[in-house]
Amino acid sequence: MNYTSREQFYTSRTWRRVSRNYASSKQFLCERCLAKGLVIPYEEVHHKTRLTLENLNNPDIALNWNNLECLCKKCHEAEHQEDARLRPYKRKDFQEKGKKPQRRYTINQLTGEVIILSEEES
Numbered sequence: 001m002n003y004t005s006r007e008q009f010y011t012s013r014t015w016r017r018v019s020r021n022y023a024s025s026k027q028f029l030c031e032r033c034l035a036k037g038l039v040i041p042y043e044e045v046h047h048k049t050r051l052t053l054e055n056l057n058n059p060d061i062a063l064n065w066n067n068l069e070c071l072c073k074k075c076h077e078a079e080h081q082e083d084a085r086l087r088p089y090k091r092k093d094f095q096e097k098g099k100k101p102q103r104r105y106t107i108n109q110l111t112g113e114v115i116i117l118s119e120e121e122s
Contacts, residue, residue: 042070
């Protein structure tokens with residue numbers, strides 16, 4: 001099947017089967033917590049390389065167990081917070097969904113001043 005959106009992929013029978021089998025192979029535990037000696041149930045099968053519309057139909061990225069990781073909610077949220085901090089804002093994500101792009105801003109930690117970023121900085 002040729003997926004046209006991440007939602008379509010994540011609700012597919014193929015992804016549900018692959019993610020369930022992968023989680024089972026990891027005893028349904030968070031891999032990062034387990035590495036720290038903690039036994040915490042997983043909540044998400046996470047893609048180490050983020051799925052995009054460009055790589056969504058590439059099974060080496062979308063379905064390869066080497067690109068998957070079982071994470072608990074806390075570890076998954078931490079991963080995406082770090083990912084969002086490092087990833088530049090992409091206006092085309094909004095355009096593809098038919099949404100109006102939002103302005104990016106930053107807050108000066110010393111003064112609390114809100115600084116609207118130009119399109120080049122976004």
